[in-house]
Amino acid sequence: xxxLYRRHLKACPHRNDGRKYRRCRCPIWVDGSVKSIEIRQSxxxxxWEEAEIEKQKLEQRLSHPEEAAxxxxxxxxxxxxxxxxxDAQARGLREPTLNKYRxxxxxxxxxxxxxxxxxxxxxxxxxxxxxxxxxxxxxxxALKKLELVRCFFRFAHDAGQIPDNPARKVxxxxxxxxxxxxxxxxxxxxxxxxxxxxxxxxxxxxxxMRALVLLLRYSGLRIxxxxxxxxxxxxxxxxxxxxxxxGTPVYLPLAPLVLAALDAAASPTGxxxxxxxxxxPKTAISDWQCKLKRLFELAEVPNGHAHRFRDTxxxxxxxxxxxxxxxxxxxAHSSIRITERHYAPWVRSRQEQxxxxxxxxxxxxxxxxxxxxxxxxxxTVN
Numbered sequence: 001x002x003x004l005y006r007r008h009l010k011a012c013p014h015r016n017d018g019r020k021y022r023r024c025r026c027p028i029w030v031d032g033s034v035k036s037i038e039i040r041q042s043x044x045x046x047x048w049e050e051a052e053i054e055k056q057k058l059e060q061r062l063s064h065p066e067e068a069a070x071x072x073x074x075x076x077x078x079x080x081x082x083x084x085x086x087d088a089q090a091r092g093l094r095e096p097t098l099n100k101y102r103x104x105x106x107x108x109x110x111x112x113x114x115x116x117x118x119x120x121x122x123x124x125x126x127x128x129x130x131x132x133x134x135x136x137x138x139x140x141x142a143l144k145k146l147e148l149v150r151c152f153f154r155f156a157h158d159a160g161q162i163p164d165n166p167a168r169k170v171x172x173x174x175x176x177x178x179x180x181x182x183x184x185x186x187x188x189x190x191x192x193x194x195x196x197x198x199x200x201x202x203x204x205x206x207x208x209m210r211a212l213v214l215l216l217r218y219s220g221l222r223i224x225x226x227x228x229x230x231x232x233x234x235x236x237x238x239x240x241x242x243x244x245x246x247g248t249p250v251y252l253p254l255a256p257l258v259l260a261a262l263d264a265a266a267s268p269t270g271x272x273x274x275x276x277x278x279x280x281p282k283t284a285i286s287d288w289q290c291k292l293k294r295l296f297e298l299a300e301v302p303n304g305h306a307h308r309f310r311d312t313x314x315x316x317x318x319x320x321x322x323x324x325x326x327x328x329x330x331x332a333h334s335s336i337r338i339t340e341r342h343y344a345p346w347v348r349s350r351q352e353q354x355x356x357x358x359x360x361x362x363x364x365x366x367x368x369x370x371x372x373x374x375x376x377x378x379x380t381v382n
Contacts, residue, residue, distance in 0.1 A: 002032035002039060002055050004048070022048055030055050034062040037125045041169070061163045062124065075161040077112050080120045081105045084155050096224075099282065104148050120156060125166040132170065142173045180342050182312040187301050188217070194299035198291075204265075209291060211265035212274055214258045216306060220313035220331055223292075223306035227274045227285050231266065234259075242332050252330060314339075318346040 005019035007029045014024050028051040031040045039058070045051040085105075088098060111131050117123065123131075128149070137145050146167075153167035183191070191213065199206035215226050219239055233240045237259060238251040254262075266273055275284045289306060296304030310331070317327050324347055328339035344350070 002030045002034065002059055004028055004030055004043075004051050004055060007042070030058065034059055035126070037062055038169070058164070075120050075156070076118055077109055077120050077123075080156050080161055081109070081152075083159065083161070084152055087155065095280075096282070100148060101152070104145065104152070121162045123153075123162075123166065125169050128166050128170055139173070140175050143175050146170060146172060177341065180311050180315065180346070181303065181308055182315045183301070183304075183308055187299070187304075188312070190299040191295065191301060191304075194295055197298050198295050207261070208265040208274055209295065211258075211261040212288065212292075213295075213309070214261045215273075216309035217312060218255055218258050219252060220310050222310065223289065224281065224285050226306075227288050228281050229273050230271050231273070232271065234262070241330070244329075250329060250332075311342075314343050315346040318343060319348050321348050323349075 005028070006021055006024060006026045007019070008015040008021075008024065008026045012024055012026050014021050014026075025046050027042055028045050028048065029040065029042050030051075033039060039062070043051050043054045043058075045054055085098075085101065088101060108131070111134065112118070112123075115127070115130075117127070132142075132146070135142060135145065149170075150167040153162070153165050156162050157165035195201065195206065195210050195213065198209060201207070201210065212226060215221065215229070216223070219226070221229070234254070235251075237256070238253050241250045241252055243249050262273055267276075270276060274288060275281065292306055293304070314327055314331060317330070318324065324339055324343070325336055327343065328336045331339060333339050
C-alpha cells in the first residue's frame with residue numbers, strides 16, 4: 001500500500017508540522033510497497049488531488065505489469081536493446097564502451113530466457129534485484145555494471161518503452177577503494193633484471209618488453225594507451241598525452257633511456273610500437289597483460305600488474321614535491337578529486353605541513369608538563 005506525504009522544503013513554515021500536513025504547496029511524495037516492491041519517490045505534483053490520481057496509476061502499473069506492457073506496446077527485451085545499441089552507435093561511443101553494453105545485453109537476455117521473461121516492463125525492481133544477485137562482480141566492478149544498467153533503463157523509460165524506471169531504485173553496492181600500491185625500488189630492480197630471463201634482450205620480444213616496461217614506468221600511461229601507442233604521438237623527446245578542454249595539447253617529456261628503448265622496439269614499417277593494428281586493441285592488450293604477468297612471476301613480485309607502474313609514476317612525482325594539480329593533469333584525470341582520492345597520502349608538501357603542525361603543539365605540551373610534579377616530588381610530599 002502506498003501513502004502520500006508532503007516533503008516540506010527548507011523554507012516552508014510548516015516543516016515542524018510533520019509529513020501529514022497538507023495545506024502547503026511543498027512537493028508530494030509517495031512511500032510504501034506494492035507486491036514486496038519498496039517505493040519512495042516524488043510524484044512531481046503539488047496538488048493533493050492530482051497526486052492521488054498518480055498514486056493510483058503507479059499502483060496499477062506495479063500490481064499488473066502485463067497490463068502496463070499492453071499500454072506501452074509491449075516492447076521485448078531484444079527490441080529494447082536493439083534501439084539502445086543503435087542510439088549508442090549514433091552517439092559515437094567508443095568501441096570498448098560498446099563492448100561492455102554487448103556483454104551486458106548477453107547476460108540480461110540469458111537471465112530473461114532462464115526466467116521466461118519476454119517483455120522489458122517485466123523487469124521490475126524485484127526482478128532487477130534478483131538479476132543483480134547472480135552477478136559475479138564485486139566492489140567497483142559491480143558499481144560500474146549497475147551504472148550501465150541504469151543508463152539502459154533510463155533510455156527505455158525516456159523513449160516510452162516502459163512506464164517506470166526500476167533501475168533508479170536499485171541501491172548502489174558498497175565500494176571499498178583499492179589501496180594505491182606503487183612498486184618499491186627493490187621491486188623495480190627485480191623487474192628490470194627479470195627482463196633478461198624473460199627473453200634475449202637482443203631479440204624483438206626482449207626489446208619490446210623492455211620498451212613497454214620503461215614506457216609504463218616513466219609515462220604513467222594506462223596499459224591500453226601504452227599498447228596502442230603510435231609513432232606520431234612522439235615528437236622529439238615529448239609524448240603527446242591528450243588535448244585539454246581548453247583546446248591546448250598536453251605533452252610529457254620522456255627520458256632518453258625510454259626514447260632509445262622505443263626506437264629499438266619500433267617496427268620498420270608499422271605505425272605502432274607494440275600493436276600491429278590488424279587485431280582488435282582488446283586482444284593486443286590482453287596478450288601484453290599475459291606477458292607482464294609472466295614477467296612479474298620471474299621477478300617474484302606479488303600482486304604485480306600494469307597499473308602499479310602508473311601508481312609508481314604518480315607517487316614518484318608527488319614525493320619529489322610536484323603539485324597534486326599538475327600530477328592530475330599528467331594522469332589525464334577528469335577531476336582533481338580523483339587524483340586526491342587515490343594519491344593524497346603521497347603528497348609531500350601536505351605530509352610536511354601535517355608534521356609541522358604537530359611539532360608546533362609541542363611547546364604547549366612542554367608548558368603543561370612544567371607544572372606536573374615528578375615522581376620524586378610526589379614521594380616527598382607523601
